[in-house]
Amino acid sequence: MIEFRSVTHAYGDRPVLHDLSVRLAERRVAIVGGNGSGKSTFARLLNGLLVPSAGSVLVDGLDTRTDGRAVRRRVGFVFQNPDMQIVFPTVEEDVGFGLKARKVPKEEIGRRVAAALDRHNLARHRHQPAHQLSGGEKQLLAIAGVLVLEPAHVVFDEPTTLLDLRNRRRVIELVRELPQNAVVVTHDLDMVMDFDRVLVLEDGRIVADDVPSVAIPAYVKRLS
Amino acid sequence: MLGLYLHRESPVHRWPAGVKLGGLLAVTAVVLALPGVWGALAAGALGLGLLPAARLPVATVLRHLRAPVAMLALLFGVQALLAGTGWEAALVAVLRFAALILLATLVTLTTRVTDMVELFERVFGLLRPVGVNPAKLALMLALTIRFIPLLAEQVREVRMAQQARGVERSIAALFVPLLVKIFTMADDLAAALEARGYDPADRGP
Amino acid sequence: MLSTRDLVLCALFAALLAGLGMAPPIPLGFLPVPVTAQSLGVMLAGALLGARRGGLAVLLFVLLVAAGLPLLAGGRGGIGVLMGPTGGFILGWVAGAFVTGLLAERFATGVNPVRLFAVCAAGGIAVVYAGGIPWLSLVAGMPLEKAAFGSMAFLPGDLIKAGVAAFAAAAVRRAGVLPAHA
Numbered sequence: 001m002i003e004f005r006s007v008t009h010a011y012g013d014r015p016v017l018h019d020l021s022v023r024l025a026e027r028r029v030a031i032v033g034g035n036g037s038g039k040s041t042f043a044r045l046l047n048g049l050l051v052p053s054a055g056s057v058l059v060d061g062l063d064t065r066t067d068g069r070a071v072r073r074r075v076g077f078v079f080q081n082p083d084m085q086i087v088f089p090t091v092e093e094d095v096g097f098g099l100k101a102r103k104v105p106k107e108e109i110g111r112r113v114a115a116a117l118d119r120h121n122l123a124r125h126r127h128q129p130a131h132q133l134s135g136g137e138k139q140l141l142a143i144a145g146v147l148v149l150e151p152a153h154v155v156f157d158e159p160t161t162l163l164d165l166r167n168r169r170r171v172i173e174l175v176r177e178l179p180q181n182a183v184v185v186t187h188d189l190d191m192v193m194d195f196d197r198v199l200v201l202e203d204g205r206i207v208a209d210d211v212p213s214v215a216i217p218a219y220v221k222r223l224s
Numbered sequence: 225m226l227g228l229y230l231h232r233e234s235p236v237h238r239w240p241a242g243v244k245l246g247g248l249l250a251v252t253a254v255v256l257a258l259p260g261v262w263g264a265l266a267a268g269a270l271g272l273g274l275l276p277a278a279r280l281p282v283a284t285v286l287r288h289l290r291a292p293v294a295m296l297a298l299l300f301g302v303q304a305l306l307a308g309t310g311w312e313a314a315l316v317a318v319l320r321f322a323a324l325i326l327l328a329t330l331v332t333l334t335t336r337v338t339d340m341v342e343l344f345e346r347v348f349g350l351l352r353p354v355g356v357n358p359a360k361l362a363l364m365l366a367l368t369i370r371f372i373p374l375l376a377e378q379v380r381e382v383r384m385a386q387q388a389r390g391v392e393r394s395i396a397a398l399f400v401p402l403l404v405k406i407f408t409m410a411d412d413l414a415a416a417l418e419a420r421g422y423d424p425a426d427r428g429p
Numbered sequence: 430m431l432s433t434r435d436l437v438l439c440a441l442f443a444a445l446l447a448g449l450g451m452a453p454p455i456p457l458g459f460l461p462v463p464v465t466a467q468s469l470g471v472m473l474a475g476a477l478l479g480a481r482r483g484g485l486a487v488l489l490f491v492l493l494v495a496a497g498l499p500l501l502a503g504g505r506g507g508i509g510v511l512m513g514p515t516g517g518f519i520l521g522w523v524a525g526a527f528v529t530g531l532l533a534e535r536f537a538t539g540v541n542p543v544r545l546f547a548v549c550a551a552g553g554i555a556v557v558y559a560g561g562i563p564w565l566s567l568v569a570g571m572p573l574e575k576a577a578f579g580s581m582a583f584l585p586g587d588l589i590k591a592g593v594a595a596f597a598a599a600a601v602r603r604a605g606v607l608p609a610h611a
Contacts, residue, residue, distance in 0.1 A: 044415070047419060049418065049419055069423065072418065072421055073421060076419070077415075077416075077419040077420075079412065079415075079416055079419075084412040084413055084416055085412075085416040087366075087367055087370055087413065087416060088370055089366060089369040089370045098420035098422075101420065101421045102421050129373070130370065131373040146419075146420065149420065149421065227496070227497040227506065228497045228506055248508065288509065289509075291503075292509060292510070292513040295513065295515075299514060299568075299571065300569070300570075303569070303571060310572075313570045314569060314571060315570070317568060317569055317570025318569060318570060321513070321569075328507065328508040328511075328512045329507060329509040331507075331508055332497045332508050333497075333507075335497065336497075337493075337497045337498055340496035341493075341496050344492050344495075344496065360431060360436060364436050364443075365440075365492065365493065367440035367441075368440040368443040368490070368493060369493070372448065374444065375441065375448035376447065376452075378448065379448040379451070380452065383452060396593050396597050398466070399473065400600045400601060400604070402445070403473065403597065403601045404601060404604050404606050406445060407438075407606035409437075409441060410434055410437045410438045411434065413437045414432070414433040414436075417433050417436075424433045425430070
């Protein structure tokens with residue numbers, strides 16, 4: 001479970017989130033909102049990439065401020081732009097990076113990387129430079145590099161924004177079948193229709209919090 | 225990353241990178257220490273002997289040598305014409321370096337980039353007692369290789385954008401957006417590394 | 430200790446140098462031949478990243494060139510280039526970026542382009558030439574003063590590059606994207 005306790009966050013003197021308190025325990029939670037609504041900041045608070053200016057964020061009881069490293073082990077994070085997430089020259093090296101950083105034994109890295117590449121249809125690109133992959137394959141590689149770490153929760157920051165329709169469907173499918181809890185920040189309202197819960201952010205405040213069939217019409221109405 | 229490496233089944237290719245680079249440095253030291261032209265001739269003979277042993281196509285090797293040798297010839301020519309005296313010393317120097325560049329080119333053509341990078345990492349590992357962290361160096365080298373195509377594309381993109389605005393001759397206009405972009409990319413990439421569990425305080429294996 | 434962001438910045442600047450080598454040369458004012466922007470990148474690495482990170486960024490680039498990647502302008506690379514007549518200049522880039530950074534950290538922490546120009550010229554030209562000229566003299570069997578005299582052909586272009594680097598560094602600093610400690 002992820003819990004926000006009176007979380008306020010500001011960049012310098014520019015406030016982005018105002019006194020949020022919320023508990024997320026559902027399997028699929030969506031965060032929607034316009035540009036500048038604070039949803040990306042919200043996402044980055046979830047795994048300790050940012051710590052709140054005031055208040056605290058707890059993941060399964062661990063405080064992101066004091067247990068940042070443990071929180072990052074529990075929460076995987078998929079960024080919007082895979083080019084900013086793929087950090088190694090070849091596909092195989094990149095998927096193995098997080099495991100290596102955690103000092104997982106070599107044979108186990110090999111086994112888990114091979115399994116992840118198979119699962120995400122990347123096995124034939126194993127030794128290829130990452131920059132030669134298509135946009136959709138890059139996103140799958142970025143996701144594979146996170147899921148191979150077997151996090152308890154996965155946060156996706158606009159995972160479909162840069163994809164074409166076919167790859168968008170693949171990613172939606174992948175999120176749907178994920179065994180873990182997932183929090184998805186997105187503009188993609190179709191994607192979240194079957195989610196358990198939708199939070200609507202506006203100017204750093206939660207203005208709607210409900211099942212999709214209620215929250216999304218409310219959001220669309222606020223937009224118009 | 226294949227780089228300039230040229231794959232052939234040859235004993236020279238199979239020699240460890242450390243042996244080749246160490247040998248090159250040793251030969252360089254000897255050639256520069258020996259008086260006169262003998263060192264240059266011996267190194268040149270060694271290079272010409274290794275060429276068939278490495279099974280490299282002569283045309284390719286020559287193509288790699290063309291630019292530096294042309295420049296050496298030019299430097300020598302200018303001195304011989306202008307200086308009058310002292311051209312013998314220039315000839316010795318130019319021959320020495322032509323031979324050494326041949327040997328260096330053979331090392332580069334027969335050694336994989338990854339093997340060479342691993343060798344550098346091992347060498348830098350020797351500096352661990354003075355605070356050098358070879359794991360960080362290895363990570364940075366891998367990151368650099370990953371980012372090269374990304375940055376090459378950024379440079380192209382920014383230049384095209386400048387051309388579209390008709391300011392392509394302003395080189396400051398090329399750099400400022402590129403650099404600003406690099407600093408924002410650095411934030412994202414650092415976050416991505418740490419999100420996947422990279423810990424900069426880790427001293428490595 | 431280098432933070433994660435420092436590691437990434439060093440790698441990005443090293444990759445930038447490579448990217449600049451792949452771009453077609455840029456026509457520059459009155460100079461008859463277009464110039465490559467790589468040595469300008471060296472000055473910027475020092476001016477914007479400081480001594481340690483700037484020097485490290487250029488070192489990464491030179492190591493990859495030595496390892497056999499064709500990253501120098503015109504697709505050149507390998508140990509042969511470093512042993513050639515201009516090899517001293519390329520190795521001098523590492524020290525050049527370091528010294529540019531060192532001087533920038535002391536004398537040009539603001540956005541004053543004149544100060545930035547001075548540190549770019551001192552590090553990116555004086556130090557680089559101090560490495561390049563003796564090596565050129567050795568390779569070509571040329572008296573030092575003649576090697577120095579010949580190298581002056583590149584001075585106008587390099588001074589323009591230092592000027593561009595100074596303006597670009599000032600503009601980037603004004604953009605406020607640098608971390609507080611850089």
